[in-house]
Amino acid sequence: MKNRSFLFFTTIFIILLIPIILFFSNDRDQHKSGNKSGQEKQHEKEDKKEDKKEDDKKEKKEKKEKDNGIGPDDIIWGIDSASLTTKELYACVKEQFGTPKVWGRYLGDIEDVSFGLTSDEVEYLHSNKIKILIIYNHITEAKGYENGKSHAEKAISMAKELKVPKGKAIFADIEPSFPVDAKFIEGWFDEMSKSSYIPAIYGVFSQEQALFSEYNKAANNQKDLKKKMILWTAHPQKGITSEKKAPKYQPEGPKDSNLLGWQYGIDAKNCNIDTDLFKGKLIEYVW
Numbered sequence: 001m002k003n004r005s006f007l008f009f010t011t012i013f014i015i016l017l018i019p020i021i022l023f024f025s026n027d028r029d030q031h032k033s034g035n036k037s038g039q040e041k042q043h044e045k046e047d048k049k050e051d052k053k054e055d056d057k058k059e060k061k062e063k064k065e066k067d068n069g070i071g072p073d074d075i076i077w078g079i080d081s082a083s084l085t086t087k088e089l090y091a092c093v094k095e096q097f098g099t100p101k102v103w104g105r106y107l108g109d110i111e112d113v114s115f116g117l118t119s120d121e122v123e124y125l126h127s128n129k130i131k132i133l134i135i136y137n138h139i140t141e142a143k144g145y146e147n148g149k150s151h152a153e154k155a156i157s158m159a160k161e162l163k164v165p166k167g168k169a170i171f172a173d174i175e176p177s178f179p180v181d182a183k184f185i186e187g188w189f190d191e192m193s194k195s196s197y198i199p200a201i202y203g204v205f206s207q208e209q210a211l212f213s214e215y216n217k218a219a220n221n222q223k224d225l226k227k228k229m230i231l232w233t234a235h236p237q238k239g240i241t242s243e244k245k246a247p248k249y250q251p252e253g254p255k256d257s258n259l260l261g262w263q264y265g266i267d268a269k270n271c272n273i274d275t276d277l278f279k280g281k282l283i284e285y286v287w
Contacts, residue, residue, distance in 0.1 A: 014103065033102035053077055066130040070101065073146035077243040079273040080104025080133065082114035085121045092271040098243025102278055104133040105159040107170075110233050113137070117162060124285070131286040133232075134164055135202060137173035144178040148187020156195045166196035167241065169285035180210050187226050190216070197286075199283050200230035202263075205253035209235075215254055226254075230285060232261030232276075240265035240275050249277045260285075 037098060070076055078100040082121040083089055085103065093100065103125055105117040125132055136155040136246050141147070153169050164170075174180055185201070192199035203211045219226040230255055238247045241264075249260030267276040 002073050011056070017221045026275045030157050033090075059271060070280045070283050072279070074279040075269070076101045076251045076278050076280055076283075078102030078104070078133070078276045078278055079104040080135065080276060081271075081273045082106065083272050084118065085125055087124075089271060090124075093273060096242070096270050097268070097273070097275065099200075100130060100243070102131045102133050102276070102282070104135055104171075104274075106135045107155060107162065108138065110137065119162070122162070123180045126235045131283060133171065133282075133286045134159060135173055138170060139174060140178060142172075142178050142184040143182040145187040148184035148189075149191040150187075152188045152191035152199075156192070157195060159197060164197070164287055166282070167198065167285070167287050169198040169200040169282075171200040171202040171230075171232055174201060174211055176209055178212070180214050184213045184219060185215055185218035185229075186222055186225070189229055191221060193224075193228065198230060199228065200232065200285070202232040202234070202261075204235050205231060205233040205251075205257075205259075206235040212254060215257070219254070226257055229258060230282070231257050231259045232263065232278075233259060234266065236264075237266065238264040238266040246275070246277055249279070251277075 036041070077098060079093060079097070079102075081089070081104065085105070102113075105121065106114045108116040110116075117134075119130070122132060136158070138153070138154065139151055151172065159170055170192065188201070189199045201211075201215070203209070205212050205215070207213075215231075219229075233251045233253045235252050236250075241247070247264055249262065251259055251264075253259040260279045261276060262278070263274050263276045267274065
């Protein structure tokens with residue numbers, strides 16, 4: 001009888017013990033599995049980071065190749081001209097100065113001032129692997145928000161008519177003799193930002209000029225203006241040179257501004273050009 005009771009209770013004990021043993025066994029396996037999964041996830045995360053680095057490198061390489069081998073931190077030489085780009089003018093520039101990677105040209109004609117860029121010029125410059133910097137010089141008074149918007153609208157319309165691609169910068173030409181205020185700059189920036197083009201300004205950005213202080217006022221009023229507005233300054237002046245004798249890239253302009261261009265020499269006696277240096281980053285904003 002005692003043996004039967006012992007056997008009965010032993011059997012009951014074993015039956016009750018089995019689920020407990022299975023529970024702890026499963027929990028241990030899950031814990032191991034969880035650790036393994038975590039490790040696998042970590043490896044996957046690291047692999048994705050490496051893949052992204054490789055993709056970024058590939059993208060930068062492809063972009064540099066697309067931009068004629070120009071990197072964002074490279075300094076490139078260029079010119080701007082109020083004249084039509086003919087074979088004769090190009091030959092003059094190449095023989096006497098160098099081969100520009102960027103050529104600044106104007107939107108629309110202004111009598112006795114500048115000839116507007118034409119479709120034939122675009123084709124000719126592109127055939128010589130030269131990028132075109134777009135300039136709008138129909139401003140005589142750069143004051144007032146609505147005036148800034150109005151000029152931006154005209155510039156956008158002229159650029160579209162010429163089939164300037166999206167994402168290219170249009171430089172408002174604000175000469176030192178023009179009255180200027182922050183509201184005009186804000187109006188130009190706002191209207192241009194609504195379009196498919198990038199807001200930009202050319203001018204003499206020296207601390208003595210009104211353009212310098214009014215730009216800073218506009219940048220304080222508009223959160224994104226300093227970051228998004230591209231500047232091209234004509235200060236300081238070093239004089240016309242050939243590509244080989246160009247000065248070190250040292251333009252002066254408002255602190256922390258998006259300053260990508262420097263017109264260091266104006267009014268060459270030969271070829272009717274000005275000479276410039278640009279940061280390679282500008283390449284994506286020229287045509």
